[in-house]
Amino acid sequence: MASAAAPVRTDQAYQKCLAPDCGATYDVGQVLTACPKCGSLLDVLYDWNRTPPPESLRWFEQKWSRRNEPLCRSGVWRFHELLPFATPDKIVTIGEGQTPLHASDGVARYVGMKAGSLFLQYEGMNPSGSFKDNGMTAAFTHARTIGARRAACASTGNTSASLALYCCASKLMQAVIFIGSGKISYGKLSQALDYGALTIQIAGDFDDAMLRVQEVSKQLGIYLVNSVNPFRLEGQKTIMYRVLESLDWQTPDWIVVPGGNLGNSSAFGKAFHELHELGLIDRVPRLAVINAAGANTLDGLYNKHNLRWNCGQIDSRTIARYYAEMESAGRKADTIASAIEINRPVNLTKCLRALDWCDGLVREVTDQQILDAKAQVGANGFGCEPASAASVAGAKLLREEDVIAPSERVVCILTGHQLKDPTATVSYHTTDQDEFNRVLGKRGVSRAAFANRAVKVENDLDEIVRAIQLNS
Ligand code: F0G
Numbered sequence: 001m002a003s004a005a006a007p008v009r010t011d012q013a014y015q016k017c018l019a020p021d022c023g024a025t026y027d028v029g030q031v032l033t034a035c036p037k038c039g040s041l042l043d044v045l046y047d048w049n050r051t052p053p054p055e056s057l058r059w060f061e062q063k064w065s066r067r068n069e070p071l072c073r074s075g076v077w078r079f080h081e082l083l084p085f086a087t088p089d090k091i092v093t094i095g096e097g098q099t100p101l102h103a104s105d106g107v108a109r110y111v112g113m114k115a116g117s118l119f120l121q122y123e124g125m126n127p128s129g130s131f132k133d134n135g136m137t138a139a140f141t142h143a144r145t146i147g148a149r150r151a152a153c154a155s156t157g158n159t160s161a162s163l164a165l166y167c168c169a170s171k172l173m174q175a176v177i178f179i180g181s182g183k184i185s186y187g188k189l190s191q192a193l194d195y196g197a198l199t200i201q202i203a204g205d206f207d208d209a210m211l212r213v214q215e216v217s218k219q220l221g222i223y224l225v226n227s228v229n230p231f232r233l234e235g236q237k238t239i240m241y242r243v244l245e246s247l248d249w250q251t252p253d254w255i256v257v258p259g260g261n262l263g264n265s266s267a268f269g270k271a272f273h274e275l276h277e278l279g280l281i282d283r284v285p286r287l288a289v290i291n292a293a294g295a296n297t298l299d300g301l302y303n304k305h306n307l308r309w310n311c312g313q314i315d316s317r318t319i320a321r322y323y324a325e326m327e328s329a330g331r332k333a334d335t336i337a338s339a340i341e342i343n344r345p346v347n348l349t350k351c352l353r354a355l356d357w358c359d360g361l362v363r364e365v366t367d368q369q370i371l372d373a374k375a376q377v378g379a380n381g382f383g384c385e386p387a388s389a390a391s392v393a394g395a396k397l398l399r400e401e402d403v404i405a406p407s408e409r410v411v412c413i414l415t416g417h418q419l420k421d422p423t424a425t426v427s428y429h430t431t432d433q434d435e436f437n438r439v440l441g442k443r444g445v446s447r448a449a450f451a452n453r454a455v456k457v458e459n460d461l462d463e464i465v466r467a468i469q470l471n472s
Pocket residue numbers: 130132154155156157158159160227258259260261262263264265339340385387388415416
């Protein structure tokens with residue numbers, strides 16, 4: 001799409017290629033998802049000398065008393081000074097980012113942490129039920145500033161639900177979403193359909209949809225909101241600002257996040273790196289990115305092939321070889337955590353940089369570990385979808401390895417709401433072995449240690465009373 005002469009703020013924000021040996025810069029009025037010169041990913045950067053950020057993060061507390069103003073109520077835009085790429089009059093907000101951080105001693109016990117040490121950042125409380133709204137409000141705002149009429153994404157379900165909602169609520173654009181066949185949970189698909197998105201279901205998986213949406217957006221001049229869009233990640237930085245805010249601006253020891261397309265981990269790394277460079281925090285937390293074992297490209301490349309950021313000199317031959325082997329072996333991502341069922345994460349290089357900035361590490365967890373962790377999250381008062389529980393399963397694994405100490409402060413990101421994927425939840429708790437096998441057995445899940453089984457009983461008063469007395 002051509003850059004329009006719209007009132008995009010160019011005085012202090014710009015886009016920059018992340019490859020150090022290229023480093024080309026571009027106006028924020030340009031719609032780019034990769035550097036036109038070298039093909040690398042782009043960052044949105046700021047000239048902080050022109051509009052200095054607040055001197056202390058506590059400065060943001062004054063916005064709490066102005067919660068009746070939409071830009072102060074939004075958990076993204078109350079931090080506008082840390083992502084100042086658009087003027088306030090262009091911002092599109094639907095009240096995203098009002099998400100809480102909870103200490104959960106029940107989950108802490110399960111993970112093997114001391115009481116008061118484990119926190120859950122509950123991003124399922126966003127308007128469309130996932131963390132995606134943090135990034136969508138930012139990308140959508142950018143789309144509006146450049147005058148876009150249509151916006152597209154490929155999605156495992158949550159990005160599409162979020163885009164569809166912003167389009168529908170604002171009436172500013174039409175949503176065009178690409179999904180793979182049979183890969184999206186009904187909760188998410190129902191959102192996109194209800195919100196009126198033009199839904200293109202292609203015969204393929206997420207990675208196929210991702211390639212196609214990039215081609216189609218280019219050809220038809222549609223604004224692309226996948227996380228290759230650097231403005232998306234600016235919004236997702238604010239999840240970390242809210243974590244800090246909830247911890248009275250103290251940096252936790254660990255952030256544990258599921259890894260799919262690796263947008264979140266990339267955004268979190270940038271958030272902490274920037275705050276540290278600006279002198280607004282005195283240290284960065286460690287970052288743990290958790291893959292599902294059935295979709296473990298990052299884990300494979302990072303842990304088995306030792307792929308690193310390496311000052312931006314990433315070994316692209318190792319990546320190409322890995323993908324070629326994956327292709328020739330016909331290996332396809334396959335996990336109950338459908339949100340992160342991704343073979344080729346588009347933000348791989350940015351995530352490697354985030355891991356470098358945050359002394360990070362990568363782990364994979366099985367579907368069994370994910371579902372058990374999810375059940376524990378549920379049993380302790382928070383619902384989440386399977387992909388989100390990878391963070392808790394990952395924290396438990398790192399605790400077992402003694403990488404995380406029992407009294408360190410650990411924040412697990414619950415990325416999506418429980419109701420996004422009721423099939424996975426009901427199958428875990430079911431009494432019907434056939435149903436269990438149909439959905440979970442084929443993925444190597446053999447037991448449901450924390451299942452809360454429904455009690456089947458005849459429609460008879462005495463029987464019902466007896467069943468309650470027996471089970472309570
Ligand atoms: N958790 C949930 C619930 C997600 O929907 C996603 C990604 C992730 C984790 C992974 O985050 O990509 O930033 O590493 N969902 C995308 C989608 C791919 O299309 O909705 P990531």
